[in-house]
Amino acid sequence: MTGRLALVGAALVLLAAAPAAHAAWSGAGAGTATAAASATPVQPVTIAAGTAAADPLYPTGTPVGDVAAAITNPNPYRVHVASLVLDSASGADGFSANAATCGLSFVPATAGWDIAAGATVQVDLQGSLAMATSAPAACQGLAVVVHLRAAP
Amino acid sequence: MRGRLLGTALLALVASGIAVGTADAYWSAPGAGQGSAGTGAVGRPAGIDTSVHGDVAATSFDVTWSLLPVPEGVSLTYVVHRRIGATVVDVCTTSAGRCTLSGVPDGSSSYSVTARLNGWTGATSTSTPIKVVTTPPAITAHPPSSSTATTASFTFTHPNFGSFACRIDAGVVAACASPALSTGLAVGTHTFEVWAADADGALTRPATSTWTIT
Numbered sequence: 556m557t558g559r560l561a562l563v564g565a566a567l568v569l570l571a572a573a574p575a576a577h578a579a580w581s582g583a584g585a586g587t588a589t590a591a592a593s594a595t596p597v598q599p600v601t602i603a604a605g606t607a608a609a610d611p612l613y614p615t616g617t618p619v620g621d622v623a624a625a626i627t628n629p630n631p632y633r634v635h636v637a638s639l640v641l642d643s644a645s646g647a648d649g650f651s652a653n654a655a656t657c658g659l660s661f662v663p664a665t666a667g668w669d670i671a672a673g674a675t676v677q678v679d680l681q682g683s684l685a686m687a688t689s690a691p692a693a694c695q696g697l698a699v700v701v702h703l704r705a706a707p
Numbered sequence: 708m709r710g711r712l713l714g715t716a717l718l719a720l721v722a723s724g725i726a727v728g729t730a731d732a733y734w735s736a737p738g739a740g741q742g743s744a745g746t747g748a749v750g751r752p753a754g755i756d757t758s759v760h761g762d763v764a765a766t767s768f769d770v771t772w773s774l775l776p777v778p779e780g781v782s783l784t785y786v787v788h789r790r791i792g793a794t795v796v797d798v799c800t801t802s803a804g805r806c807t808l809s810g811v812p813d814g815s816s817s818y819s820v821t822a823r824l825n826g827w828t829g830a831t832s833t834s835t836p837i838k839v840v841t842t843p844p845a846i847t848a849h850p851p852s853s854s855t856a857t858t859a860s861f862t863f864t865h866p867n868f869g870s871f872a873c874r875i876d877a878g879v880v881a882a883c884a885s886p887a888l889s890t891g892l893a894v895g896t897h898t899f900e901v902w903a904a905d906a907d908g909a910l911t912r913p914a915t916s917t918w919t920i921t
Contacts, residue, residue, distance in 0.1 A: 602740025610778035611747035614825045619780040624742035634736035642739055657746070670736075682780075684744050688825045695748035695827055705738035 600636055600670065601627045602703050607679035612686050614694065618662045620684035622701050625677050628670035638665040639680065642702040651700035658687025661701060749783065749829035750775050752820045762838045762867045765909035767809040770818045772832065774804045783822045788831075791816045811839050840867045843914040844903045848886070850918045857893070857920060862886040865903035865911070872902045872910060894920050 605623030612620030628634050641661040643649040650659050664680040684701070686694065758769040770787050777783060787799040787806045791814050798818075799806035808818075819833040848862040862885045863871065873883035876898055883901070896919045902910040 597734060597736045600736045600738030602738055602742060604741055604743035609744060611745045613747045613777065613781045614827060615781055617780060619778055620744055620746070622742040622744045624740070626738070628736065630736065632734065634734045636738070637735055639742075645739075654746070680742070686746065690826060692827050694746055697746040699744045699746060701742040701744050703740060703742045705736060 597634060598629045600634065600705055601629065602639070602705065603627070604700070605677050605679070607677045609679055610681070612659075612684050612699070614657075614686045614688050614690035616685060616688040618660075618682045618685040620682070620686065622661070622664075622680040622683050622703075623677070624680065624701075624703060625675050626668060626670055626705070627675040628673065631672050633669060633671050636668045636670065636705045638663055638667065638706045639678075639703045640706045642704040645702035646700060649702045651698075653697050654694065654699045657690045657694040657697070657699075659699070660685045660687075663706075747777065747781070749822045749824050749827045751830035752785065752822055752832045755818070755820050755832045755834045757818060757834050757837055759837060759905075759907060759909075760835070762840055762905065763907065763909060764839070764841055764868065764903065764905040764911045765907065766811045766839060766841060767807065768811070768837075769805055769807050770799070770820070770834065771805045772820045775822055775829070781824070783824050786821050786823060788819045788821070789816050790819065790833075813839050813841055838867075840905075841911050842866075843912045844871060844901050846899075846901065846914050846916050849899065849916040852917075853919050853921060855921055858888065858890045859892060859897070859899065859918070860886050860888045861899055861901065861916060863901050863914065868903040868905050868911070870904040870908075872904055874900050892920055896920075 603625045605625045607623040609621035609623045610619065624639065626636055640663045641649040646652065647655040649661065662683045662685070664683055668676050668678060670676050752772040752775060754771070754773040756771050758771070759765055772785070775783055782802050785801055786797055788795050789798045791812070798808055815836050815838045817834055817836040819831045821831045822829040844863040844865040846861055846863045848860065850856065850859045864885065865871070871883050871885065872880050873887050874880045875889050887901070889899070896917065899916045900913040902913045904910050
């Protein structure tokens, strides 16, 4: 009896572990879970200017402006982007140079997005961008590039 | 014992099934790139108008305009300026689309509205001019300062307005025309007052004539 119990226990451990590995493979569609997870690393998503309608930004000192982005998943399986943060190492502190005097700040977007294999998702990050109240008149009517990074 | 083991195995299978769905949704991916945003602009208010037009006797009236569209959370400030000749003064600041002005001085004036948001200032819209005239009518004929007649006749004119209102002593102000005749007056001192009225019924300052019936 003790031997049978040990066998059943081992089988349960395998059953519990296998589906988690299977999840990693549900998008890839081939191979075994463990082997595929190590052989096919997740490719980075690409982030480009979006087409979603976005509220423009005004010098209110509060995050009233939107950022539009298109996130593309190059992987042959679904991925999850947990958040988008400002890539302050790029551009002028994360923004295009034309907005350098505008005192912009970005509120990280943590909504999270599931992106199907090979798909592109348009996102409108509402209320994610603020402009300082001291922004000069020259900051009116600008098209601003926001450098973003997908964070785990 | 065998039944309990099978039950445990089933529970494990159900739990692992839940794990499948959860793990499938959380394949995190890194990445970087560029999003896009745009800054707004403070525009020119449209539809500026005054509640009175042309030559008016009123020294209090409204200036109105259409609010500029801005996103939620953004509030523009509108400044109303009065221009009389070459002099421009700010007469009202509001976030609404209307200002009520009072104590407007005589003369031709126009009103302009500018929207502002901190350091941003939009283009200005200007109303058509209006002319405030509070000058009283001119009494061109009246009784002598001392008279025995118990009737009195007055004639009067105004360079801007053709309507008038009159009263004798502390009577009721009523519409009148030139010449105005008053009869049955008692012995004593009397006062005649006449106002000119604009198209909206606003009255100028009065002209006064006083005489005594003996």
